[in-house]
Amino acid sequence: MLRRLALLLALAAPLAAAAGEVQVAAAANLAGPIQKIAAAFKRDTGHEAIVSLGSTGKLFAQVRNGAPFEVLLAADAETPRKLEAEGLARPGTRYTYAFGQLVLWSATGDVVDARGEVLRRPQGKLAIADPRVAPYGAAALEVLKALNLEEGWQPLLVTGENIGQAYQFAASGNARLAFVALSQVAEAGLVARGSGWVVPASLYQPLQQDAVLLQAGVHNPVASLFLAYLRTNAARAVLRAAGYKF
Template sequence: MKRRSIALALSLNLMVAFAWADEVQVAVAANFTAPVQAIAKDFEAATGHKVVASFGATGQFYTQIKNGAPFQVFLAADDETPIKLEKENEIVAGSRFTYAIGSLALWSAKPGLTVDRDTLKKGDFQHLSIANPKAAPYGLAATQTIDKLGLTSALQPRIVEGQNITQAYQFVATGNAEVGFVALSQIYKDGKIGSGSAWIVPPGLYQPIRQDAVILNKGKDNAAAKAFVEYLKGPKAAEVIKSYGYTL
């Protein structure tokens, strides 16, 4: 009887807590799709709050936010865009922090190939996929890498651009491009490349991809927005983030 009473009390407490649950609209850089889906699932189970995530290019999200999009939290693929929003008074003061540092990879969907910097120099391919460097930080990192290797002129005619890093990945996955620059997190899980062949680009070939998160002004009074950002800083989220090849 005592056990039933305790179980009932716990259930009632849980119901009361979930009754106060809220929903948070999160704009998420496309490279962070898989990690945030895993993090959101755990977060929702732990808090009762609901995460509604939209995925896309950081530059496009900036434009949408400036035009009044209903996002309350923004997980960018760089630090420059959140800093810009901070200077423009579009975020909750003090909410900006770096939630992950990303890595760039050159990837082919075909397994067993040797993919490295020589792949770019030899040019034994017709199409090289990258994300739009004006909208996607991973696309910018790709152009920086190509430039650092002195291959801009040679490779420019072969480049096909995706609107964001997800589309750049899809071009390679579907065979529309033989190789492409993608976020390591798209092809990496628990210490290994999931499929195909890849070269993890040395960090010295591109500017560090510091990915910052902010609470936007629309999330100022949203309990779920604050809770989600705090959860993102915690140890359980950190485990997920690192499992996809990011550093913290």
């Protein structure tokens, strides 16, 4: 991996005098780590990654409607596949950059116990991302169904447009609990704020997160460079600290 990074930097060197940029569409669960990765990318290559965040479903719709994104970092594997099938992404560029983890979280300490038993006592509001467009929201519903708790929580659910909004509902106190991405509340891979239960992976389909080069970025070498940079030790260290797995 270190050799790969050295090669990347060598390839970037001829472009440094005329630093470029890449338009990156990133799933909302990446809000914190992607900014750190973008800063490291600029430091190491001289190029700028301009990041737009949103639910994967909304980003998919924007790409289909002509948004000038050059790289997509999705919260699932299916969306990049669909874009390939529709001729909107470059075949052969798609790869899995991380696996996400789902957390039941409260902004208040000691509300969520280490086994998530609080989920079995429906009370207060429970925030989730819109499962129609956000893979983490779909995973949250899978957990409730797997535990036979969907009926009890259904009248108490509040739905955010994306995982970022679901987090805000809980962080502001408008919801007692929320299903969020570990990356939103983690330091060194562990829940570091409020109280949380890292949901066992057996309760939901793997949150396989794929990246792909979009057609708008095919002729932009900075777009391909950013995709490659995401696989370096520097980028993966940021993702690992945010709780992602590989």
